[in-house]
Amino acid sequence: DTAVSQTPKYLVTQMGNDKSIKCEQNLGHDTMYWYKQDSKKFLKIMFSYNNKELIINETVPNRFSPKSPDKAHLNLHINSLELGDSAVYFCASSHGEGRAIFGPQHFGDGTRLSIL
Amino acid sequence: GIQVEQSPPDLILQEGANSTLRCNFSDSVNNLQWFHQNPWGQLINLFYIPSGTKQNGRLSATTVATERYSLLYISSSQTTDSGVYFCAVKNSGGSNYKLTFGKGTLLTVNP
Numbered sequence: 600d601t602a603v604s605q606t607p608k609y610l611v612t613q614m615g616n617d618k619s620i621k622c623e624q625n626l627g628h629d630t631m632y633w634y635k636q637d638s639k640k641f642l643k644i645m646f647s648y649n650n651k652e653l654i655i656n657e658t659v660p661n662r663f664s665p666k667s668p669d670k671a672h673l674n675l676h677i678n679s680l681e682l683g684d685s686a687v688y689f690c691a692s693s694h695g696e697g698r699a700i701f702g703p704q705h706f707g708d709g710t711r712l713s714i715l
Numbered sequence: 716g717i718q719v720e721q722s723p724p725d726l727i728l729q730e731g732a733n734s735t736l737r738c739n740f741s742d743s744v745n746n747l748q749w750f751h752q753n754p755w756g757q758l759i760n761l762f763y764i765p766s767g768t769k770q771n772g773r774l775s776a777t778t779v780a781t782e783r784y785s786l787l788y789i790s791s792s793q794t795t796d797s798g799v800y801f802c803a804v805k806n807s808g809g810s811n812y813k814l815t816f817g818k819g820t821l822l823t824v825n826p
Contacts, residue, residue, distance in 0.1 A: 642816040655813050698812040699812070702763055
């Protein structure tokens with residue numbers, strides 16, 4: 600009965616590779632997010648989508664490309680991975696309408712990405 | 716953008732003690748949430764509390780939006796309460812459509 604599930608949990612790969620992280624939510628939410636948590640535990644939003652429409656695109660290298668095939672899924676593809684991309688990436692979801700967000704956000708368990 | 720400051724940055728307690736964590740923010744908000752990140756890294760939503768007071772078991776939270784702060788109370792702490800507690804807010808004006816997180820309070824509860 601996982602509410603927000605993301606795969607894989609761990610991702611270890613070489614510099615320069617391309618990888619994807621998948622996220623799905625079964626809460627009926629219409630807004631989904633990607634966050635990056637660095638080694639100092641600081642959480643920063645990267646992207647948000649509302650009903651498949653990109654709402655927030657923070658200052659993120661264009662090597663990162665989100666894709667939302669429907670409002671229950673938000674995937675993250677990363678090209679040409681660099682050492683600085685090592686972090687934990689969290690998917691989250693909440694209710695929302697357009698650019699407004701309502702109510703609590705629920706997070707997946709995170710994907711720990713390590714670049715060798 | 717809105718600034719979020721949490722205090723204290725670190726807190727060590729003996730099991731059974733009570734504690735209060737504070738979150739100050741620099742602008743008016745219409746969304747405020749408290750999260751617990753456990754030692755396994757999972758982020759759990761504790762409270763959605765843009766104003767007022769809520770209680771859930773040993774935890775309660777109060778937000779005084781007019782004075783721009785929120786408090787999280789933990790009573791009779793247990794070792795499973797250990798982890799990082801984050802406050803996150805969204806300001807109610809302008810074009811800011813995201814939650815901004817504080818740097819967190821690292822809580823260690825010793826047996």
